[in-house]
Amino acid sequence: MELNPQQPFELTPFELTKEYIEKIQIAISEQNNELIKTEMEELYPADITNILYELNGEDSHYLVRLLDKKLGAEIITNLDTDDRKKFLKNFTPQEIAEYVDLVDSDDAVDILNEQPKDISEDIVGLLKDKEQARFVNDLMHYDEDSAGGLMQKELVKINIKQSVTECVEEIRRQAEDVENVTAVYVVDDDIILQGRVSLKKIILAKRGSKIADIYSDDIVSVKTTATGEEVADVMQKYDLDAVPVVNIQGRLLGRITIDDVVDFITEQAQEDVQAMTGISEDVEEDDSVWKLVRSRLPWLIGGMCGSFLAAKLIDNFDDKLSAIPAIAAFIPLIGSTGGNVGIQSSSIIVQSLADKSGIDMPLGERLFKVLKVALLNALIAGMFAFAGSLIVDSVNVQLSLTIALSIFSVVMLASLMGTITPLVLNRFDINPAIASGPFITTTNDLLGYGVYLLIVYLLM
Amino acid sequence: MELNPQQPFELTPFELTKEYIEKIQIAISEQNNELIKTEMEELYPADITNILYELNGEDSHYLVRLLDKKLGAEIITNLDTDDRKKFLKNFTPQEIAEYVDLVDSDDAVDILNEQPKDISEDIVGLLKDKEQARFVNDLMHYDEDSAGGLMQKELVKINIKQSVTECVEEIRRQAEDVENVTAVYVVDDDIILQGRVSLKKIILAKRGSKIADIYSDDIVSVKTTATGEEVADVMQKYDLDAVPVVNIQGRLLGRITIDDVVDFITEQAQEDVQAMTGISEDVEEDDSVWKLVRSRLPWLIGGMCGSFLAAKLIDNFDDKLSAIPAIAAFIPLIGSTGGNVGIQSSSIIVQSLADKSGIDMPLGERLFKVLKVALLNALIAGMFAFAGSLIVDSVNVQLSLTIALSIFSVVMLASLMGTITPLVLNRFDINPAIASGPFITTTNDLLGYGVYLLIVYLLM
Numbered sequence: 001m002e003l004n005p006q007q008p009f010e011l012t013p014f015e016l017t018k019e020y021i022e023k024i025q026i027a028i029s030e031q032n033n034e035l036i037k038t039e040m041e042e043l044y045p046a047d048i049t050n051i052l053y054e055l056n057g058e059d060s061h062y063l064v065r066l067l068d069k070k071l072g073a074e075i076i077t078n079l080d081t082d083d084r085k086k087f088l089k090n091f092t093p094q095e096i097a098e099y100v101d102l103v104d105s106d107d108a109v110d111i112l113n114e115q116p117k118d119i120s121e122d123i124v125g126l127l128k129d130k131e132q133a134r135f136v137n138d139l140m141h142y143d144e145d146s147a148g149g150l151m152q153k154e155l156v157k158i159n160i161k162q163s164v165t166e167c168v169e170e171i172r173r174q175a176e177d178v179e180n181v182t183a184v185y186v187v188d189d190d191i192i193l194q195g196r197v198s199l200k201k202i203i204l205a206k207r208g209s210k211i212a213d214i215y216s217d218d219i220v221s222v223k224t225t226a227t228g229e230e231v232a233d234v235m236q237k238y239d240l241d242a243v244p245v246v247n248i249q250g251r252l253l254g255r256i257t258i259d260d261v262v263d264f265i266t267e268q269a270q271e272d273v274q275a276m277t278g279i280s281e282d283v284e285e286d287d288s289v290w291k292l293v294r295s296r297l298p299w300l301i302g303g304m305c306g307s308f309l310a311a312k313l314i315d316n317f318d319d320k321l322s323a324i325p326a327i328a329a330f331i332p333l334i335g336s337t338g339g340n341v342g343i344q345s346s347s348i349i350v351q352s353l354a355d356k357s358g359i360d361m362p363l364g365e366r367l368f369k370v371l372k373v374a375l376l377n378a379l380i381a382g383m384f385a386f387a388g389s390l391i392v393d394s395v396n397v398q399l400s401l402t403i404a405l406s407i408f409s410v411v412m413l414a415s416l417m418g419t420i421t422p423l424v425l426n427r428f429d430i431n432p433a434i435a436s437g438p439f440i441t442t443t444n445d446l447l448g449y450g451v452y453l454l455i456v457y458l459l460m
Numbered sequence: 461m462e463l464n465p466q467q468p469f470e471l472t473p474f475e476l477t478k479e480y481i482e483k484i485q486i487a488i489s490e491q492n493n494e495l496i497k498t499e500m501e502e503l504y505p506a507d508i509t510n511i512l513y514e515l516n517g518e519d520s521h522y523l524v525r526l527l528d529k530k531l532g533a534e535i536i537t538n539l540d541t542d543d544r545k546k547f548l549k550n551f552t553p554q555e556i557a558e559y560v561d562l563v564d565s566d567d568a569v570d571i572l573n574e575q576p577k578d579i580s581e582d583i584v585g586l587l588k589d590k591e592q593a594r595f596v597n598d599l600m601h602y603d604e605d606s607a608g609g610l611m612q613k614e615l616v617k618i619n620i621k622q623s624v625t626e627c628v629e630e631i632r633r634q635a636e637d638v639e640n641v642t643a644v645y646v647v648d649d650d651i652i653l654q655g656r657v658s659l660k661k662i663i664l665a666k667r668g669s670k671i672a673d674i675y676s677d678d679i680v681s682v683k684t685t686a687t688g689e690e691v692a693d694v695m696q697k698y699d700l701d702a703v704p705v706v707n708i709q710g711r712l713l714g715r716i717t718i719d720d721v722v723d724f725i726t727e728q729a730q731e732d733v734q735a736m737t738g739i740s741e742d743v744e745e746d747d748s749v750w751k752l753v754r755s756r757l758p759w760l761i762g763g764m765c766g767s768f769l770a771a772k773l774i775d776n777f778d779d780k781l782s783a784i785p786a787i788a789a790f791i792p793l794i795g796s797t798g799g800n801v802g803i804q805s806s807s808i809i810v811q812s813l814a815d816k817s818g819i820d821m822p823l824g825e826r827l828f829k830v831l832k833v834a835l836l837n838a839l840i841a842g843m844f845a846f847a848g849s850l851i852v853d854s855v856n857v858q859l860s861l862t863i864a865l866s867i868f869s870v871v872m873l874a875s876l877m878g879t880i881t882p883l884v885l886n887r888f889d890i891n892p893a894i895a896s897g898p899f900i901t902t903t904n905d906l907l908g909y910g911v912y913l914l915i916v917y918l919l920m
Binding site: 044046168171172175180181182198199200202203204218220235236237238239240241258259261262263265266269270272273274276277278279283284285286289290292293296297299300301303304305306307308309310311312314315317318319321322323325326327328329330331332333335336337339340341343344346347348349350351352361366369372373376377380381384385388389392393407411437438441442445449 | 504506628631632635640641642658659660662663664678680695696697698699700701718719721722723725726729730732733734736737738739743744745746749750752753756757759760761763764765766767768769770771772774775777778779781782783785786787788789790791792793795796797799800801803804806807808809810811812821826829832833836837840841844845848849852853867871897898901902905909
């Protein structure tokens with residue numbers, strides 16, 4: 001247990017290097033089990049998980065099978081869903097069950113949900129820990145992204161009628177199953193949640209105290225049906241490190257800890273960014289080439305289809321274009337301005353839909369404000385377009401005016417479209433973030449060209 | 461303290477309604493202080509903060525001045541930076557000092573940093589809590605976004621030579637100052653961090669135990685100079701609810717709790733999204749119309765400048781355009797395909813730069829993979845462009861081939877540009893997320909038109 005005070009740097013996080021990976025790879029190929037075990041003992045489970053990402057399948061299986069089951073279970077828990085699915089393909093249901101026995105119930109359900117239905121049933125049948133099997137069966141009913149699907153059954157609860165001494169005994173009894181305890185939940189005879197006692201209060205309480213005298217009834221809980229976003233919002237708003245989950249009667253069923261919610265928030269942010277940038281699958285740079293190609297094709301092809309329609313539209317004006325080819329030169333100005341304005345507008349609405357701290361602005365008020373912002377931007381952009389086309393591109397005043405008027409209309413239209421599309425998608429429970437991506441750009445492009453050519457037709 | 465078990469719904473989060481706000485507004489205008497106080501007692505501080513957002517300045521000051529100082533301090537802590545700055549303008553340095561005396565040291569520094577330098581010095585001079593004044597003076601030296609700037613000085617530490625009984629006494633002594641205790645940090649005589657003891661272990665330890673016998677030396681710490689992102693990564697990776705902050709000698713200086721990091725992660729994600737969508741200031745839907753307009757103008761105008769150049773470029777081909785106006789009809793196809801591909805490419809690199817769990821791919825390997833993905837996408841998109849222009853827009857085979865070849869080149873170019881730009885920005889410590897926005901679109905548009913017209917010139 002003693003640490004050498006001369007080496008405080010050992011306390012800082014481990015840095016994974018290429019050299020270290022090579023050392024481990026060599027040790028595995030030489031089956032130098034002693035070296036591997038000694039090295040892994042020095043590391044945190046999360047660091048070993050990162051090593052797995054850098055090894056090939058065979059090596060990573062070899063490494064995990066070499067380790068203590070409890071440590072192996074923790075490493076497997078840390079893997080990403082997709083990687084874990086692939087990783088566990090090489091393990092028998094019996095082996096998987098041994099790991100599932102040792103993880104928290106929420107992680108157990110995650111692992112089981114990733115397996116084919118028949119294998120997952122086999123695994124549940126093979127669980128040795130009967131309480132874990134019961135927990136898992138309870139949790140499997142809930143939707144993955146709901147509070148029920150995020151919660152774990154492991155928690156310490158105490159009846160409101162009991163004493164602090166009994167509470168300490170209860171903590172001792174459950175100490176092994178519930179690793180991360182910061183508070184004990186207080187319930188009545190029907191397990192209806194009544195409040196909580198922090199461990200600090202238990203430590204400071206007089207030995208003979210009753211729970212009823214020291215607990216706090218100031219407790220925020222969430223229902224099993226709450227969405228992951230709602231849970232994340234509640235925990236952020238009230239700065240909670242864990243939130244109890246209750247059913248509709250208020251009965252305490254589980255708890256969600258902040259680390260799971262942080263993961264959830266990060267995943268959500270990544271998904272939104274991918275939706276906004278036109279990537280249709282959850283991909284990372286180190287996925288296979290084909291997966292990366294596939295994730296980009298839908299919006300790439302979708303955008304091209306929009307452009308074929310635009311081409312058809314523009315082609316109707318071929319006589320105007322051959323007479324005044326300068327008209328064509330400003331097609332990019334119309335397209336990119338419309339696209340930029342549309343994305344800016346939708347991004348502000350998407351963020352404000354995601355941020356639930358305030359009251360939602362009424363629709364009328366929201367649109368009126370958007371209209372004011374749009375009008376100002378459109379006026380400024382229109383004037384700039386007039387000056388720019390006149391000075392930089394030296395076209396005649398008539399064309400400059402046409403362009404300025406088109407830009408004015410396009411900015412107005414794109415602002416409204418960019419605002420309304422995410423609101424409509426949100427109403428239909430579709431992730432509004434997809435409205436910030438190629439979808440809004442493509443629609444705005446088409447609308448923009450239509451407006452431009454219409455104004456050309458009317459004015460010139 | 462007793463809760464009516466018939467009303468378990470009181471435990472769920474409070475929903476802020478328009479009616480409730482009106483009720484409070486009326487109570488304020490009637491100076492019905494009793495009603496206001498009773499209502500506020502029912503709420504959590506975070507809920508009262510949300511009410512402030514819905515009130516005008518005068519009403520919100522009235523409300524906060526009415527409340528107990530401790531509660532007021534918590535409400536003020538919850539406010540966003542910008543709102544707090546505005547809100548506190550109406551308070552005297554003396555009043556602000558009374559609140560600052562009561563908040564955690566990290567929040568105290570945030571509040572002081574938002575004030576003009578002379579006022580902030582006045583406030584520090586007026587602090588009654590001399591320990592707080594010392595904490596604040598220590599913390600003001602650190603960069604806001606570093607671990608030093610994020611940490612709070614409030615924590616419970618114990619010397620490794622002491623006993624569990626002494627530790628419980630220490631917790632009791634600091635109970636009021638350090639609200640959220642989940643673990644006690646273990647240090648040596650030089651306050652060098654040695655490890656931690658969870659409160660659970662303290663509860664379960666025998667009365668006579670020594671700290672040295674029960675503490676865990678398995679502890680992750682961060683240096684004061686670590687960036688906010690590094691702190692967030694470490695806490696997420698190791699699932700920590702608090703991380704101790706040490707100086708270069710390993711001396712324990714403070715701690716960062718997960719709630720501050722969650723806020724940091726959310727803020728970062730929002731900033732990235734705004735950078736990507738071409739919004740140049742940190743804005744929200746309820747900011748002033750002028751601020752919203754201003755935040756969008758730089759990229760709007762920037763994009764238009766790019767398009768003026770594009771117009772000049774296209775104008776050089778006016779003889780070709782008047783001869784074959786169909787060439788103009790495919791300008792949008794080139795522009796939007798290049799834009800979409802560029803944003804997709806940069807978004808993948810930006811995310812992988814943000815995710816520090818793995819080893820960075822070497823540059824050569826990274827570019828080779830991008831090249832493979834680009835080649836496949838370019839081939840598919842090229843063939844699709846050939847077929848689409850031929851069938852949907854019924855152009856001749858020569859123009860179809862020109863378009864297909866241009867799309868192939870544009871996809872290749874945009875993929876490379878979209879990959880290299882964020883890498884270069886990152887190297888120069890500029891947020892690579894801005895490369896996913898209008899910047900990359902504008903550059904890609906220009907490149908794309910150039911390539912298209914060059915191919916037209918060569919082939920037709």
